Amino acid sequence: MDHNLGVLDPVIPGIFPESLRRHPTPLRVMPGAPASTAGKVVPSVTDHIQHVAVVGAGYMGGGIAQVLAMAGFDVVIVDADSAATRRHLDRLRREAEDFEAQGLFDAGSADLVRANLRAADSLPEAVAEADLIEEAVLEQPEIKGPVLKSIEAAARPEAIIGSNTSTLPIGDLAANLTRAERFLGIHFSNPAPFIPGVELIAHTATDEAVVQAVETVVARTGKLSARVNDKAGFVLNRLQYVLLKEAINLVEEGVATAEDIDIVVRTTFGYRLPFFGPFAIADMAGLDVYQDCFRTLEDHYGERLAAPAMLTELVDTGRYGVKQGGGFVIPAGDQARLIEYRNAAYAKLGQLLRDLGPAPR
Ligand code: NAD
Numbered sequence: 001m002d003h004n005l006g007v008l009d010p011v012i013p014g015i016f017p018e019s020l021r022r023h024p025t026p027l028r029v030m031p032g033a034p035a036s037t038a039g040k041v042v043p044s045v046t047d048h049i050q051h052v053a054v055v056g057a058g059y060m061g062g063g064i065a066q067v068l069a070m071a072g073f074d075v076v077i078v079d080a081d082s083a084a085t086r087r088h089l090d091r092l093r094r095e096a097e098d099f100e101a102q103g104l105f106d107a108g109s110a111d112l113v114r115a116n117l118r119a120a121d122s123l124p125e126a127v128a129e130a131d132l133i134e135e136a137v138l139e140q141p142e143i144k145g146p147v148l149k150s151i152e153a154a155a156r157p158e159a160i161i162g163s164n165t166s167t168l169p170i171g172d173l174a175a176n177l178t179r180a181e182r183f184l185g186i187h188f189s190n191p192a193p194f195i196p197g198v199e200l201i202a203h204t205a206t207d208e209a210v211v212q213a214v215e216t217v218v219a220r221t222g223k224l225s226a227r228v229n230d231k232a233g234f235v236l237n238r239l240q241y242v243l244l245k246e247a248i249n250l251v252e253e254g255v256a257t258a259e260d261i262d263i264v265v266r267t268t269f270g271y272r273l274p275f276f277g278p279f280a281i282a283d284m285a286g287l288d289v290y291q292d293c294f295r296t297l298e299d300h301y302g303e304r305l306a307a308p309a310m311l312t313e314l315v316d317t318g319r320y321g322v323k324q325g326g327g328f329v330i331p332a333g334d335q336a337r338l339i340e341y342r343n344a345a346y347a348k349l350g351q352l353l354r355d356l357g358p359a360p361r
Contacts, residue, residue, distance in 0.1 A: 045131045045132075045156075045158040045159065045160065045213070046158075046160070046207075046209045046210060046212070046213035047213070048131070049073070049131040049132045049160070049213060049216070049217050050073060050074055050131060051073070051074045051076075051129050051130045051131050051132075052068050052073045052074065052075050052076070052130055052131065052132045052133070052134065052217075053075075053076045053077075053078065053120070053126040053127045053130035053132075053133045053134070054068070054075065054076070054077045054078075054133075054134045054136060055077075055078055055123060055126065055127070055133060055134070055135050055136065055137060055147060055151060056079060056135060056136035056137035056138075056147075056164075057077040057078065057079040057084075057085060057088035057089070057092070057136075058079070058088070058136065059190065059191075060136045060164050060188060060190060060192055061077065061079075061088075061134070061136030061137075061164070062077070062088050062091065062092050063188070063190070063191055063192030063193050064134055064136060064164065064188050064192045065077045065092060065117055066092055066095070066096060066113055066117070066192070066193050067188075067192055067193055067221050067223070068116075068217075068221060069112055069113045069115075069116035069117040070096075070105070070106075070109050070112045070113060070116075070221075071220050071221040071222070072112070072116065072220070073116065073217075073220075074116055075116055075117045075118070076117075076118050076119070076120045076125075076126045076127075076130070077089060077092075077117065077118070077119055077120070077126070078119070078120045078121075078122065078123050078125070078126035078127075082119070082121040082122070085119045085120065085121070086119055088119070089117065089118070089119040092113060092117060093110070093113055093114055093117070096109055096110040096112075096113035096114075097110040099193070104194070105193070123147075123150050123151065123154060124150070124153075124154035127151050127154050127155045127159070128154055128155070128156070129156070130155060130156070130159055131156075131158075131159060131160065132159065132160045132161075132162065132213075132214070132217060133151050133155055133159055133160070133161050133162070134162045134163075134164060134186055135147055135148060135151060135161065135162065135163045135164065136163075136164040139165060139166055139167065139168065141168060141172070141173070144163065144165065144168070144173060144176075145173070145176045146176075148161065148163070148173060148176040148177060148183075149176050149177070152176075152177050152178065152179065157179065158182070159182065160182050160183075160184075160210050160213060160214065161177065161182060161183045162183070162184055162185065162186030162214065163183075163184075163185055163186070164185075164186060164187055164188055165185060165187065166187065166233075166234075166236075166237050167232055167233045167234070167237050168232065169203070169230055169231065169232050170183070170184060170185040170201045170202070170203040170206075170230045171203035171204060171205075171230050174203050174205065174206075180203070180205045180206075181205050181206060181207040181210065182206075182207060182210055183203070183206060183210075184200060184201060184202045184203070184206045184210060184211060184214065185199065185200065185201030185202075185203075185228075185230070185234070186198065186199075186200060186201075186214055186218075187199040187200075187201065187234060187236070188223075189236065196222075196223045196224050197223065197224055197225075197226065197236075198218050198223050198224070198225045198226075199225070199226055199228045199234050199235060199236055200214055200215065200218070200225050200226065200227050200228065201227075201228050201229070201230050201234055202227070202230065203230045204230070211227070243265075247261050247265070269281070271346065271349065272346075274345075274349065275341075275342070275345045275346075276342075277329075279327070279328035279329045280328075280329050280330055282311075282321065282327065282328060283321040283322050283326075283327030283328055283329060283330040284321065284322050284330065284338070284342070285321070286320055286321050286322075286323055287311060287314050287315050287319065287320050287321045287327055287328075288315050288320045288321075290307075290311060291307050291311060291312065291315045294306060294307035294308075294311070295307065310328075314327065314328070319332075322335055322338065323335075
């Protein structure tokens with residue numbers, strides 16, 4: 001059985017749009033997202049990124065800078081003024097020492113941060129020599145726009161510029177730039193030193209070679225990138241905000257308290273999520289069962305919670321998931337190894353939770 005559960009497998013012809021199938025080449029190009037720029041001369045910075053600038057050294061920018069420094073990149077941070085930048089540099093060095101002492105960072109990490117992370121006195125100084133610049137200032141277009149313009153004005157023409165925006169469409173931010181083909185979303189998650197996933201969001205004009213160069217950078221940090229099309233909120237926050245909104249709806253309707261909803265989420269479906277995404281979970285539970293459940297939900301909540309066409313089409317063609325015909329991402333077949341993995345995963349997660357104890361309040 002294929003355990004590569006996080007990737008859409010092309011086992012369901014006619015169900016997934018071509019753009020969402022796993023690409024047969026290692027490039028994992030998604031048609032419908034970034035237009036490839038075949039024939040374009042791509043400057044060599046895309047082949048070798050070593051100097052990185054992070055603009056905005058707060059919560060996210062600081063963590064991203066630590067991650068890159070620990071991966072061996074030469075990293076410069078800059079914040080709103082030089083005093084703030086110095087404070088952030090001191091904090092990031094101290095944090096790295098603490099995390100290493102607590103066993104959360106590998107031995108030698110604090111030395112890497114001390115050696116590879118510097119502070120610049122101004123934005124132009126920070127970005128002048130950078131191959132890659134990551135913008136991580138506040139989530140407000142009226143702040144990000146001028147910062148992106150200043151970055152481009154001071155950067156080398158071949159530099160790649162990324163934004164850590166959580167929700168703003170990358171194409172809208174790109175309107176601030178003249179070399180928009182070298183711009184993309186590079187969305188780290190919080191806390192950046194510990195969360196492994198990074199969304200990469202190309203807008204329609206982003207050069208394919210730029211996306212690939214950033215994929216290489218992310219891989220060098222040991223994190224896992226996923227390509228996402230340019231729609232507000234991308235994948236992470238579209239899903240996360242829908243969950244929170246519905247959770248608040250439940251409180252407002254008096255179905256459960258916030259505390260009890262958190263217990264249900266953490267101890268039931270949330271317990272599966274470190275190992276399996278929603279598609280793999282549905283495949284294992286049985287898509288026919290999901291269709292039946294959607295019927296009840298539609299009866300009570302209307303079209304909003306009706307079975308999606310993609311699910312109905314699978315069930316109508318006899319694909320019920322792992323148990324029969326294959327599902328969204330897991331083919332049908334011998335389930336023994338999958339069940340063994342699943343049981344080990346949940347048992348070990350239980351042990352981890354017992355070791356850590358409840359989160360302090
Ligand atoms: P933050 O407030 O901790 O950091 C922003 C930093 O930008 C501050 O230190 C501020 O002084 C600095 N800044 C403001 N204007 C500047 C300028 N002109 N030049 C240089 N620096 C400037 O915010 P954050 O949580 O790190 O968020 C930064 C970005 O990351 C936002 O786009 C946010 O949406 C995104 N993000 C945040 C999280 C999160 O959970 N906090 C998660 C993922 C992505």
